Amino acid sequence: MEELTRTEERVMQILWKLKKAFVKDIIEAMPDDPKPPYNTISSVVRLLEKKNYAGYKAYGKTYEYFPLISKADYRKTFFKKMFTNYFDSSVESLLSFMVKEEKMSDEDIEKLKDLISKNSKK
CATH class of the missing domain: 1.10.4040 (Penicillinase repressor fold)
Structure with a gap:
């Protein structure tokens, strides 16, 4: 199991809490102000998917992500x-x-x- 970066871990914390989420849901759940850019979080979630920490369900061009590891x-x-x-x-x-x-x-x-x-x- 590959170790996560601090940002990846923050996103995983949100996915564990929400159980499943779109990128916009992850951004909304972040305490940061101002919120990070959509593209940044989208890239982080795709990295988590490549590392087998997160999976997704596609709805056309939109993806709903969920944790693959507890x-x-x-x-x-x-x-x-x-x-x-x-x-x-x-x-x-x-x-x-x-x-x-x-x-x-x-x-x-x-x-x-x-x-x-x-x-x-x-």
Whole structure:
């Protein structure tokens, strides 16, 4: 699975949310102001189609796009890559980062402890 650019990922986030969309729908769902040009988003969606992230249904010269890969599958693949490359596959390193850098609340830490406790009993 090929990694997405930031712009491609933003478009995929919208496709995952909308489930299916025309280019105009994707542009409308973008928080940007001013909105990006139609041709730019159309090109990005075509790249996603070439990378097998999005499919389409043609209505004459108009295309309705939809995700071919789930958000969960994408997250799983690229989290593994990030975990390996940035945390050396160390859970301790990841959790240390989360606690120190992300300033986790005491409530978040307790939830994490409960999750670990529940999973260790299985």
